[in-house]
Structure formats: structure tokens, C-alpha cells
Amino acid sequence: MPFADEDFDAVVCNATLEHDRHFWKTVGEIHRVTRPGGAIIVGIPGYAPAKHDLFKRFLKRTPLAGALLAHPLLGVRLTGTPTFEIHNHPGDYYRFSPQAMVEVLLADLDQIAIRTIMQPPRLIGSGVKRS
Numbered sequence: 001m002p003f004a005d006e007d008f009d010a011v012v013c014n015a016t017l018e019h020d021r022h023f024w025k026t027v028g029e030i031h032r033v034t035r036p037g038g039a040i041i042v043g044i045p046g047y048a049p050a051k052h053d054l055f056k057r058f059l060k061r062t063p064l065a066g067a068l069l070a071h072p073l074l075g076v077r078l079t080g081t082p083t084f085e086i087h088n089h090p091g092d093y094y095r096f097s098p099q100a101m102v103e104v105l106l107a108d109l110d111q112i113a114i115r116t117i118m119q120p121p122r123l124i125g126s127g128v129k130r131s
Contacts, residue, residue: 006035014043017105018094027105036131042105044096046116046123101125 011030017023034040086092096105098114101123106112109127116123 001029001033003033005032006038007033008038009035010039010041012041012043014041015045017042017044017096019089019091021091021093023094024104031108031129034129036129038129039126040106040109040129041124041126042101043122043124044094044101044105046096046098046101046121096123098123 011034013026013030017026020026030040030042098116101114102112102125106125106127108130110130112125112127114123114125
């Protein structure tokens with residue numbers, strides 16, 4: 001990035017890192033250009049506990065309910081985490097876990113907070129660069 005070290009009080013990166021083939025380089029630049037005491041806020045598609053009860057109740061009302069619920073591949077889907085579909089603009093490479101948010105994207109920051117919103121989940125994380 002064509003910015004000086006510690007040039008910004010806050011940096012917001014939303015719905016971008018999943019499209020960045022080398023996201024770790026971008027994260028390094030975000031940390032570099034944020035001043036000590038500055039905020040870094042990141043929004044990414046993620047993984048979170050799925051809520052499949054509503055879907056299972058719907059399937060039980062269908063004529064093929066028994067076969068559908070017993071199918072091994074469908075069972076995997078029902079216990080997995082829903083996520084955003086691939087949306088290639090220009091590419092779509094990654095989905096992130098809360099652990100990746102803490103240990104990679106917001107590593108070495110203080111006051112880290114992560115919230116999961118929506119279904120499929122989006123993770124919104126923030127932290128303050130150490131002084």
C-alpha cells in the first residue's frame with residue numbers, strides 16, 4: 001500500500017480478504033499502516049455453529065422425509081456449517097474461523113472482540129494496535 005507506516009487511526013477491511021489470494025500480505029499492510037492505539041476492524045465470511053432444526057422440521061413434512069434424512073451425504077450437510085456461496089469477483093478463495101480471526105488477522109492486537117452475524121455467518125472482528 002502506498003501509505004506511510006502508522007498513518008491511520010483506524011483501518012476497516014470488509015468483504016475483501018476472501019478475494020485476496022495472498023490475504024496475509026494485506027493483513028500485514030493493514031497492521032503496518034495503523035498507528036499504535038488505532039483500531040483495526042475486519043469483516044469476513046466465516047464458520048459458526050449451524051442451526052438446522054428449521055430445515056429438519058421442513059424435511060419431515062415432505063413425502064421423502066425418511067430417505068432424505070437418512071441419506072449419508074445430506075446428514076453431513078445437516079451437521080456442517082453453512083457458508084456463503086462462491087462469488088468470483090475476481091476470485092473467491094477463503095472462509096475463516098473465529099480462531100483464524102484471533103490468531104492470524106488480529107494477531108498481536110489488544111481488546112480483540114469478535115461477533116458472528118447473519119446466516120450464513122459473517123465474522124466481524126476488531127482490535128486495537130498495541131502502543
